[in-house]
Amino acid sequence: MSCLGERLTALVDGELGHEERDRALAHLAGCARCRAEADELRQIKGRLRGLSRLPASDGADDLPTDDFLTRLRSLAEPAAPAAPDDASGTRPAHPGTLGGQSTRPMRQPVRGAGPGRPRDNRPAGRAVASAGSGALRRHQRRYLVVGAATLFLGLGAASYAAGGRQEAPAVTPAFDRFAVEHALTSGDTPMTDPLTDPVNQIQTSPGP
Amino acid sequence: MTRYTGTGRARRRALVAGGLAGALAFAGTVTGDAGPARGVRSDPGAVGLLRAAADAARRVPYEGRRFLTTWNRGRSATAEVAVTHRPGEGVRYRASSGAEGYRPDSAADESAGIVAATLGLLARNYSVSRVADARACGRAAHVVEARRPGGGTAGRFWIDSETGLMLYRELIDATGRRVVATGFTEIDLDVPAAGPRITLRPAPPARGADRPDPDMVDAQAAALAPWGERLDGARLARLRSEGWPIPKDLPGRLTLYDARSDGATVHLSYSDGLAAVSVFVQRGSLDEARLPGWQKTVRRGRTVYRREALRRWAISSGNGYVSTVLTDVPQSTAEAVALDLPRGGVPFWTRLARGARRLGSAANPFG
Numbered sequence: 001m002s003c004l005g006e007r008l009t010a011l012v013d014g015e016l017g018h019e020e021r022d023r024a025l026a027h028l029a030g031c032a033r034c035r036a037e038a039d040e041l042r043q044i045k046g047r048l049r050g051l052s053r054l055p056a057s058d059g060a061d062d063l064p065t066d067d068f069l070t071r072l073r074s075l076a077e078p079a080a081p082a083a084p085d086d087a088s089g090t091r092p093a094h095p096g097t098l099g100g101q102s103t104r105p106m107r108q109p110v111r112g113a114g115p116g117r118p119r120d121n122r123p124a125g126r127a128v129a130s131a132g133s134g135a136l137r138r139h140q141r142r143y144l145v146v147g148a149a150t151l152f153l154g155l156g157a158a159s160y161a162a163g164g165r166q167e168a169p170a171v172t173p174a175f176d177r178f179a180v181e182h183a184l185t186s187g188d189t190p191m192t193d194p195l196t197d198p199v200n201q202i203q204t205s206p207g208p
Numbered sequence: 209m210t211r212y213t214g215t216g217r218a219r220r221r222a223l224v225a226g227g228l229a230g231a232l233a234f235a236g237t238v239t240g241d242a243g244p245a246r247g248v249r250s251d252p253g254a255v256g257l258l259r260a261a262a263d264a265a266r267r268v269p270y271e272g273r274r275f276l277t278t279w280n281r282g283r284s285a286t287a288e289v290a291v292t293h294r295p296g297e298g299v300r301y302r303a304s305s306g307a308e309g310y311r312p313d314s315a316a317d318e319s320a321g322i323v324a325a326t327l328g329l330l331a332r333n334y335s336v337s338r339v340a341d342a343r344a345c346g347r348a349a350h351v352v353e354a355r356r357p358g359g360g361t362a363g364r365f366w367i368d369s370e371t372g373l374m375l376y377r378e379l380i381d382a383t384g385r386r387v388v389a390t391g392f393t394e395i396d397l398d399v400p401a402a403g404p405r406i407t408l409r410p411a412p413p414a415r416g417a418d419r420p421d422p423d424m425v426d427a428q429a430a431a432l433a434p435w436g437e438r439l440d441g442a443r444l445a446r447l448r449s450e451g452w453p454i455p456k457d458l459p460g461r462l463t464l465y466d467a468r469s470d471g472a473t474v475h476l477s478y479s480d481g482l483a484a485v486s487v488f489v490q491r492g493s494l495d496e497a498r499l500p501g502w503q504k505t506v507r508r509g510r511t512v513y514r515r516e517a518l519r520r521w522a523i524s525s526g527n528g529y530v531s532t533v534l535t536d537v538p539q540s541t542a543e544a545v546a547l548d549l550p551r552g553g554v555p556f557w558t559r560l561a562r563g564a565r566r567l568g569s570a571a572n573p574f575g
Binding site for chain 2: 155156158159160161162163169170171172173174175177178179180181182184185
């Protein structure tokens with residue numbers, strides 16, 4: 001990570017305030033490492049933009065990505081709990097604009113959570129809950145689907161495992177009858193041996 | 209420009225056509241199980257002789273003794289029985305042990321189609337031709353030979369030149385040794401077409417509980433008939449979908465040509481034209497305690513019980529089905545077939561439903 005931390009990303013995304021941007025740029029002028037990283041980020045951003053242009057998406061396709069990124073970021077948050085308040089003012093309120101294509105306007109201003117991003121959106125539920133009932137329903141539905149699928153698969157696997165044992169009675173092939181039947185049907189082999197086949201005399205067993 | 213497009217299209221079309229032809233040719237070589245036998249040419253006259261022999265077996269009255277000898281690793285086993293055939297009535301068998309059997313010709317009629325089927329397989333898998341005439345049982349006989357596609361004789365048939373009856377036949381393995389021989393040791397064709405001994409009362413076809421107990425059979429012979437219930441393709445397909453192990457082919461170019469059932473057991477008849485292999489499939493698990501004297505072999509995780517008598521037996525079981533392989537040809541074939549049989553088993557949904565039922569009954573406090 002560079003000295004600027006996430007502000008570097010924000011800078012590349014063009015989401016820094018005027019003052020912050022000047023400060024960041026000034027730092028870049030002096031720090032070769034940060035400059036290199038900023039270049040790299042810009043390249044990545046350019047590539048991602050190129051990618052996102054590939055599918056003729058009306059924006060709907062980007063939704064999961066957006067959400068996914070939000071979650072990723074919120075997961076990373078506790079690892080850097082010292083994200084200071086001043087950063088909250090400067091950090092992008094809309095973290096997931098990859099390639100600068102903002103696709104979920106309802107998420108952009110986090111209402112009721114002061115300026116900047118919500119302090120704790122780790123469960124990803126609260127911010128979303130406040131963000132709109134549509135997202136809420138979608139999440140609920142997702143949990144429901146996952147739960148139902150798990151239940152279904154679990155029951156299915158259990159049933160499959162339980163159904164493995166056979167309900168088969170122990171049988172002994174009726175060798176004498178088989179020998180006769182074989183001789184009778186196998187074309188021009190003689191009809192003789194069913195009665196003389198030693199197996200017949202040794203092994204006589206009732207039919208199934 | 210147009211010209212260019214035109215040529216391009218033509219070229220593409222040619223490519224597609226070529227590709228299709230290639231794919232078809234490839235599919236032909238892959239699916240043509242008789243691939244090596246494709247080039248095999250059979251002498252129609254020789255095949256005709258064999259076909260006529262099947263017919264003569266029902267038409268010609270005779271009296272004599274028949275035998276079946278099988279060889280395995282230098283040891284041989286022989287069975288012999290006296291036979292009397294009266295056209296229109298049937299064949300009576302009388303073993304030296306005193307046991308008798310009687311096969312009405314009506315039952316034999318049914319096997320005419322089977323013989324035709326195995327003849328077709330014979331002509332497909334072997335090249336059938338006539339060789340120099342010879343003598344058998346003291347009678348002049350035409351000799352028909354079945355040769356393997358790669359060369360080498362696989363079987364020989366001696367067919368009586370006068371009546372067309374098959375007197376003798378033998379099967380030869382790839383190393384040139386005889387493995388099965390069967391035929392008449394003595395035959396008398398001058399029996400009267402109707403004599404005092406034809407007072408045989410054709411008994412009803414014996415099936416299930418109606419079948420007389422072998423010990424109770426006295427002078428009145430037990431009528432022998434193949435199992436009555438023929439299984440057609442649709443029935444077989446249904447059984448397969450229920451999980452029955454019913455392969456269409458077995459290793460060694462053995463093809464399923466007949467399937468019957470006695471209600472509980474399915475009898476599958478396979479042949480390559482010469483060797484006859486029967487597979488009896490029944491539901492259940494093998495009662496291994498009742499197989500004394502059987503040799504147990506485990507290969508590739510499958511247990512096969514085998515036994516060599518006059519005929520070769522091999523039993524494999526698993527997934528709720530017991531398959532009994534019975535053949536005259538050497539034990540290796542029986543074993544290979546038993547090992548190679550599909551394991552059968554329960555279709556996925558059946559198993560799932562059964563498991564769900566079990567879970568349900570286990571969880572049900574009132575059940």
